[in-house]
Amino acid sequence: MTTDLDRIVSRLARDPGPGLTPGARELLDEITRMPAAMPVPAARIRRRKTMALVPAVFAVVLAWALTAPAQAALDIQREGAFFTVVVKDMYADPTVFNAELRSAGVPIQFHTLPVSPSRVGSIIDDGTATPPDAAGPELPWSSGPGRIEPLGPCAASEPCVLGIRIPVTARVQTVIRLGRPAQPGEVYRSAANLDMPGELLHCVPFVNRTVSEVGSLMTVRGVRHVKWVDLKAGLELDPPGSWFVHEGRAYSDDTVLFFVGATRSAATDAC
Incomplete structure (x- = not known):
């Protein structure tokens, strides 16, 4: 079901400049x-x-x-058989990240992506990740010894350090995408359900409430935009207020998306 919902969502739809070191x-x-020289x-x-x-x-x-180059976008340290990479400028261009990684001898490519709050600090598979040769279908950070791991993930109530831990044996074709907070107006490249810890409606009942009730709840919460999607058809629509909300998904910093239907769902709130 999650894969299907991700497919539906995908269909909807600073330059830091030079600085002084x-x-x-x-x-x-x-x-x-310096004083002027005496004649x-x-x-x-x-x-x-x-x-x-x-x-x-x-x-x-x-x-x-x-x-001269501005302050580095990454803090890269060698620790035994691993590199620890801490992101200092999470909005830097990928070319800046990759140039610094090459300079430090870290053989990967690295991007950051805007994600919903509960996924900040997590390694994201957005469907375009490139696993190392001969690794089979498994991505290099999924399991096993010597895997690539995030330094997070970042809990909503705790200080967040964005970064990854990389074995020195990682291969250059490995592409790592790390979730970062979205800037205003950015659509999340990876988003969690709204009832997950750290998300907008964690422990707030909304599953199987009517569209009218949930719409009013969003107004109280200060959400500017709500997208309603017919769960069966996978199409955005303006549903009757009597329809029921089956699931909610974070979409951007000011927009949420609800999957709705004419009948109640068997689902329940996560909390």
């Missing part, structure tokens, strides 16, 4: 603090030639400082 900032400050009469001609070069040298150093 601490070293670059320190060098730039030192240059701007030396005996070397007036030589001094003029030298001083003529100062603006050009300063321009080169300033350009280097302003275009």
Whole structure:
């Protein structure tokens, strides 16, 4: 059933810029603090030639400082037979992540994806993951010794450290996708049911309540948009208020999706 619902949902539908590293900032400050050299009469001609070069040298150093790489997007540490990778800029472009991983000798590709709250910090299989050669159908993080593991997952009530633990024997074709908090307006690439721990309606009864009741509940909760989907047809619709809600799914930070039907469901609330 979950696979079918994922298929239905899939049919519906910063650039950080250059920055100054601490070293670059320190060098730039030192240059701007340097006092002007006292004139030396005996070397007036030589001094003029030298001083003529100062603006050009300063321009080169300033350009280097302003275009130096910003603070790393990842913190990568080698710990025995594993690499520990902590995400410092969760919204960085994948090319930035992968360049830093290559520089540190970590043989994987790495992305972050917007996910619903209960899946933040989890490794996500969005259907496009590439397992290593000769690994069979099993993904490299699913089980067994030396597997790739998240440092989370992150519980909603606890501080969250996004990251992964990778064996040094991982292969370059392994693609890891880690769930991160969504930015405003982003549709979740992986979402949990609304009654799961950490989600909007955990321990709030809504299964087999009417569309009218659940719609009012969403208004009280401050949800801006609600999508209603006919569970049998898999199509979005505007259902009668007397229909029943069978299941709810997080969709984005301001939108939820409910699967509904004309009759009650055998399902019950998770709590």
